[in-house]
Amino acid sequence: MIRAEKLTFDYAKTNEEGNVESWKRAVDGVDLEVRSGEFIAILGHNGSGKSTLAKHINAILLPTEGTLWVDGMDTKDEDKLWDIRQDAGMVFQNPDNQIIGTVVEEDVGFGPENLGVPTDEIWERVEESLKAVGMLKYRKHSPNRLSGGQKQRVAIAGVMAMHPRCIVLDEPTAMLDPHGRKSVIRTVQKLNREEQITVILITHYMEEVIEADRVIVMDDGKVVMQGTPREIFSQVDRLKELRLDVPQATLVAYELQKKGFPLRNGILSNEELVEELCQLKSKM
Amino acid sequence: MIRDITLGQYYPAKSVLHELDPRVKLAATLIFVVSLFVAKGPVGYALATVFLGIVIRLSKVPFRFMTKGLKSIVMLLMITVVFNLFLLDGDVVFWHFGFLRITDRGIRTAVMVGIRLIYLILGSSVMTLTTTPNDLTDGLEKLLSPLKKIHVPVHDMSMMMSIALRFIPILLEETDKIMKAQIARGADFESGNLIQKAKAMIPLLVPLFFSALRRAMDLALAMEARCYHGGEGRTKMKPLKYESKDRTAYAVIWIYLAAMIVIGYGRQIYGWIPFI
Numbered sequence: 001m002i003r004a005e006k007l008t009f010d011y012a013k014t015n016e017e018g019n020v021e022s023w024k025r026a027v028d029g030v031d032l033e034v035r036s037g038e039f040i041a042i043l044g045h046n047g048s049g050k051s052t053l054a055k056h057i058n059a060i061l062l063p064t065e066g067t068l069w070v071d072g073m074d075t076k077d078e079d080k081l082w083d084i085r086q087d088a089g090m091v092f093q094n095p096d097n098q099i100i101g102t103v104v105e106e107d108v109g110f111g112p113e114n115l116g117v118p119t120d121e122i123w124e125r126v127e128e129s130l131k132a133v134g135m136l137k138y139r140k141h142s143p144n145r146l147s148g149g150q151k152q153r154v155a156i157a158g159v160m161a162m163h164p165r166c167i168v169l170d171e172p173t174a175m176l177d178p179h180g181r182k183s184v185i186r187t188v189q190k191l192n193r194e195e196q197i198t199v200i201l202i203t204h205y206m207e208e209v210i211e212a213d214r215v216i217v218m219d220d221g222k223v224v225m226q227g228t229p230r231e232i233f234s235q236v237d238r239l240k241e242l243r244l245d246v247p248q249a250t251l252v253a254y255e256l257q258k259k260g261f262p263l264r265n266g267i268l269s270n271e272e273l274v275e276e277l278c279q280l281k282s283k284m
Numbered sequence: 285m286i287r288d289i290t291l292g293q294y295y296p297a298k299s300v301l302h303e304l305d306p307r308v309k310l311a312a313t314l315i316f317v318v319s320l321f322v323a324k325g326p327v328g329y330a331l332a333t334v335f336l337g338i339v340i341r342l343s344k345v346p347f348r349f350m351t352k353g354l355k356s357i358v359m360l361l362m363i364t365v366v367f368n369l370f371l372l373d374g375d376v377v378f379w380h381f382g383f384l385r386i387t388d389r390g391i392r393t394a395v396m397v398g399i400r401l402i403y404l405i406l407g408s409s410v411m412t413l414t415t416t417p418n419d420l421t422d423g424l425e426k427l428l429s430p431l432k433k434i435h436v437p438v439h440d441m442s443m444m445m446s447i448a449l450r451f452i453p454i455l456l457e458e459t460d461k462i463m464k465a466q467i468a469r470g471a472d473f474e475s476g477n478l479i480q481k482a483k484a485m486i487p488l489l490v491p492l493f494f495s496a497l498r499r500a501m502d503l504a505l506a507m508e509a510r511c512y513h514g515g516e517g518r519t520k521m522k523p524l525k526y527e528s529k530d531r532t533a534y535a536v537i538w539i540y541l542a543a544m545i546v547i548g549y550g551r552q553i554y555g556w557i558p559f560i
Contacts, residue, residue: 058509082511090509097499098506102294102417102450109521114511122521140296144453158510 001166001198002057002088004032006066009052026052028221029066034200036165039192041209041229042202044218045243050202053218054170057200058090071165086115088166089159093174095151104146104154105130105139111162122161129160132195133187149180153187160191166198167191173205181205206233206247210268217242234266249273294416299344301414305530306423312537313411319541320400320407324548329399331547335540336403336410345413353409354402361401368394417449419522426524439515447503455496462491 009027012020027049034040044050055061056068059075070088073080089111092098101107105126112122130136133153143151152172159167169188173181185208192199201208209215215232217225219242225232233239236246236254246254253267253276261280267273296302301309316335323332340350354361372394374387412420425442432438463473466487473484 060505060509082513085509085511090506092502092506092509094499094502096454097502100447100450100503100507100510102446103296106416106418106521110507110512111510113518113521114513116517116519119519119521119523122519126521142294142296143450162510 001036001038002032002034002068002070002200004030004053004056004066004068006031007053007056007063007068008065009049009056009061010064011052025221027056027063030218030221030223032216032223034166034198036198037192037196039189039199039211039213040201040216041212041214042200042216042218043204043206043209043232043244045204048218049221050218051170052221054090054168054200054202057088057166057168059084060090082115086111086162087164088168089162089164091152091155091159091167091169091172093171095148095155095175098155099143099151099158102142103139104135104141104143107143107154108139108157108161111158115162125161125163126157129157130154132160132191133157147180148176149183152176152180152184156184156187156191160195160197164197166200168200168202170202171204172201173203173208181208185211204244206245206250210247217244229268230266233268295345295349295413297344297414299342299414300529301339301343301410303529304414304533305524305526306415306419307427307524308526308530308533308537309411309415310420310423310427312533313408315537315541316407317404319544320403322541322544322548323400328544328547329396331540331543332403336406339410340406343410343414345410349413350406350409353405357401357405361398364401365394365398368397418446421446421449422520422522422524439518443515451496451499454499455492458495459488459492462488 007027007030008025010023010025013022013024015021030053032053042050042053052061056063056075057070059070059081062076068075070084073084073087075084099107100110108126108129109122112125117125126139127136130139133156135150135153135157138146138150138154143154146154156167156169156172167188172188173184176184188199188201189211191197201212203209209232210229212229215225215227215229216223217232217239224242225235225238233246233250236250239246245251247268249270249272250267253263253273257263257265263276263280267276316332320332323329340347369386369390370384372387372390373385374389376388377385378388378391379386415423421442424445425438428436428438467473471484471487473481473488476484
């Protein structure tokens with residue numbers, strides 16, 4: 001579905017006169033392969049290059065070196081630009097700054113309008129996408145009256161209406177409260193499971209990563225860790241080195257292990273921790 | 285809530301007016317405004333009142349939403365009414381002091397001008413409350429589309445307008461937020477003379493412009509990511525098509541205007557006014 005080979009991106013730092021002072025490498029030789037239908041989470045602290053990588057998938061940025069293919073289309077191919085953007089939709093961080101329409105349904109219709117979809121089909125797509133994110137009853141509302149989580153779900157519906165095969169979400173929950181965060185993540189998971197949409201979720205909330213098929217950790221423009229959530233979170237020391245948090249249950253288990261309790265590695269959720277502790281207690 | 289300003293704020297409801305073609309509503313508003321200026325005498329104003337009353341009723345928008353728009357013109361209204369009331373010459377003088385006087389013509393004109401202004405705002409509020417800003421700009425785009433032939437970027441202009449409308453409430457709220465943040469840091473927006481007040485606005489305007497530009501960049505990115513590439517090859521989710529109810533509405537509004545003209549100018553044209 002998505003394949004990157006030695007993807008590198010430099011951006012210029014300019015001084016006050018607008019002259020280029022130095023080049024900064026934001027993404028540094030990343031190789032990546034995402035299969036159709038996968039749920040990928042990309043982790044990394046600020047400035048690790050994860051957002052820059054995400055913008056390449058939508059052809060908003062073009063690689064300085066290396067190549068990125070979306071569904072076999074090279075993102076440097078200008079003739080394919082709109083196909084790529086339709087195929088790989090993107091949801092951004094700030095919910096206010098990506099809603100164009102003044103009514104929810106008009107915003108969802110914006111993408112299909114741009115693609116030149118016939119009117120009747122736009123209506124079908126709008127209805128179906130709003131239903132998929134659970135926002136159908138708000139279709140006539142003004143986006144200004146929605147909560148942050150609801151706005152993000154509308155933004156996701158806006159992307160879904162373009163019938164993409166892949167959605168890239170660039171820290172979609174960073175500006176939301178815990179409740180909104182949960183609703184957005186649940187929506188994304190549902191789309192992944194039920195509609196087989198490939199999801200690339202960029203985040204720094206560890207709780208959102210647990211359900212992913214694969215986690216990619218980035219640091220300083222490079223991919224430094226890759227694996228299932230369980231594999232990644234069993235390496236608590238390494239994550240701490242990379243200035244990343246771990247889910248709370250994992251952290252508790254880790255600290256208990258250090259104190260000499262024989263708990264297994266890679267505990268992710270509270271339920272798992274409780275179960276493990278109960279087993280331990282019955283053995284004692 | 286600052287997000288609830290009436291200008292360009294749509295009131296969602298299901299009514300005949302909400303479903304009319306925006307072009308009809310734009311034309312009708314224009315015709316209504318014209319009718320207010322041809323209106324003469326109590327009969328004309330009575331007809332305008334009845335017409336406006338029916339339209340407001342049909343719109344299913346609570347009346348208090350309409351009056352919100354009036355608040356902004358209270359000052360203008362007061363000034364015009366007061367000037368007309370005290371400064372106009374007339375046949376019968378009820379009261380006078382120096383150059384100030386209240387006359388029969390003064391009273392009549394003041395009342396007329398007052399009503400005219402109020403109806404003007406109410407009439408256009410009905411339009412903006414029952415039409416989404418997008419519909420409105422769509423309507424304008426379609427009405428102005430002949431200008432495309434002389435290379436006027438009609439689509440781009442209407443797109444800019446609808447985006448501006450969408451961001452007005454957001455930026456207003458942001459202004460409010462920045463203002464509070466600055467006040468919390470000891471900024472003083474209230475006291476001082478005009479120049480000091482203007483200077484006090486700088487710490488408000490600079491961050492506001494900054495954030496508006498950042499928003500604009502984000503939005504441009506989001507629009508591009510959703511395949512926006514200008515008006516070419518674009519289809520419409522809600523294409524404008526006249527239906528029978530739109531034709532009926534046109535007929536009603538033209539009949540109304542004709543009636544207003546007959547009432548207003550009947551005497552000059554035919555030497556008599558019907559119905560009186």
